[in-house]
Amino acid sequence: MKAAMKRSNAPIFWGLFGAGGMLAALFGPVLVFITGIAVPLGLILPADAMSWPRMQAFAQHWAGKGFLFAIIALFLWHAAHRICHSLHDLGVHAGAATRLACYGSAALGTLLAAGALWAVGF
Amino acid sequence: MSETGKNGKVIRIEVLRYRPEQDREPFLQSYDVPFTDDMSVLQGLQYIKDRLDGTLSFRWSCRMAICGSCGMMIDGEPCLACKTFLRDFPAGAVRVEALAHFPIERDLVIRMDDFLAKLESIKPWIVPKEERTLAQGEYLQTPAQLDVYEQFSSCINCLLCYAACPQYGLNPDFVGPGIMALLHRYNADSRDGAAAERMEVAGSEAGAFNCTAVGYCSEVCPKHVDPANAVNQNKTRAAGDYFLRLVRPKGGAK
Numbered sequence: 001m002k003a004a005m006k007r008s009n010a011p012i013f014w015g016l017f018g019a020g021g022m023l024a025a026l027f028g029p030v031l032v033f034i035t036g037i038a039v040p041l042g043l044i045l046p047a048d049a050m051s052w053p054r055m056q057a058f059a060q061h062w063a064g065k066g067f068l069f070a071i072i073a074l075f076l077w078h079a080a081h082r083i084c085h086s087l088h089d090l091g092v093h094a095g096a097a098t099r100l101a102c103y104g105s106a107a108l109g110t111l112l113a114a115g116a117l118w119a120v121g122f
Numbered sequence: 123m124s125e126t127g128k129n130g131k132v133i134r135i136e137v138l139r140y141r142p143e144q145d146r147e148p149f150l151q152s153y154d155v156p157f158t159d160d161m162s163v164l165q166g167l168q169y170i171k172d173r174l175d176g177t178l179s180f181r182w183s184c185r186m187a188i189c190g191s192c193g194m195m196i197d198g199e200p201c202l203a204c205k206t207f208l209r210d211f212p213a214g215a216v217r218v219e220a221l222a223h224f225p226i227e228r229d230l231v232i233r234m235d236d237f238l239a240k241l242e243s244i245k246p247w248i249v250p251k252e253e254r255t256l257a258q259g260e261y262l263q264t265p266a267q268l269d270v271y272e273q274f275s276s277c278i279n280c281l282l283c284y285a286a287c288p289q290y291g292l293n294p295d296f297v298g299p300g301i302m303a304l305l306h307r308y309n310a311d312s313r314d315g316a317a318a319e320r321m322e323v324a325g326s327e328a329g330a331f332n333c334t335a336v337g338y339c340s341e342v343c344p345k346h347v348d349p350a351n352a353v354n355q356n357k358t359r360a361a362g363d364y365f366l367r368l369v370r371p372k373g374g375a376k
């Protein structure tokens with residue numbers, strides 16, 4: 001027991017997981033509806049709602065950039081944490097490799113998103 | 123219990139047996155037990171021990187869900203044998219096994235050394251925030267202050283929540299739901315001043331973050347304690363401690 005009394009670093013990952021979960025619950029369903037149903041089928045929203053110029057302008061505005069970054073990065077960290085724990089439940093215990101695969105892909109996705117948002121300009 | 127079976131009902135109780143001096147591994151043994159509708163599973167086991175097989179071992183004491191001694195797996199669910207009734211198994215058979223996730227000492231008796239060591243580690247008593255002399259009188263508390271922790275103080279250490287917890291099953295280093303509920307019971311007490319020390323346990327690698335919010339612990343609790351809630355509250359608090367120690371380096375930081 002004594003050996004396990006080291007302070008856990010889980011709050012970092014749990015915090016990202018929690019923030020991502022909150023955003024996923026608030027925005028996930030409506031994003032699926034807008035990007036997957038409403039726009040492609042021309043329901044409710046105008047057909048050009050997600051046209052290239054509009055989306056480019058959205059990604060170039062600081063608020064749009066921030067929204068896209070938070071949605072992409074935190075969704076990824078949420079998923080990584082969930083997958084890591086589900087693997088543990090299935091008997092694949094979180095060793096260095098599992099953690100690297102899960103949180104590493106979230107970190108990579110975060111960097112890619114940041115890079116892409118930077119590249120799209122202001 | 124002298125006149126059992128007056129209604130002619132008989133139930134087959136399958137019991138997990140293990141006598142370390144003669145059995146290589148645990149096995150199921152069946153007993154046909156006459157019963158009446160007011161008989162608990164515990165009374166069924168007592169019938170077996172008194173009339174059919176005196177070698178059967180199990181823990182029990184109060185017979186009324188207060189002592190927490192008779193926790194066992196009944197048809198695969200963690201239950202108190204005294205609070206579970208034979209009439210509720212209409213198929214005419216019930217399987218009784220030692221609590222899951224614990225080493226078996228003998229038959230239905232498990233070893234609880236692990237839990238007791240963890241219990242000691244959280245100082246399960248009130249450490250007064252400020253010492254008062256007898257002359258100064260009682261440590262007073264308002265009903266609102268009592269409400270904050272009262273449900274958690276109902277824990278009877280029966281270990282059903284440990285048998286229910288898949289995370290404890292996977293990693294016995296996890297302090298577990300019961301300890302988290304008790305830790306919270308004292309930390310949330312307005313008279314107590316040792317929260318920082320207990321948070322070292324809650325925020326450790328053996329602590330709250332092992333929980334994946336399954337919630338079965340709270341479902342099986344015979345005393346309506348909500349250990350899952352205690353774990354959640356302490357995840358938040360431990361996360362707060364984790365980040366705040368950088369700005370306010372005191373209390374619980376190692």
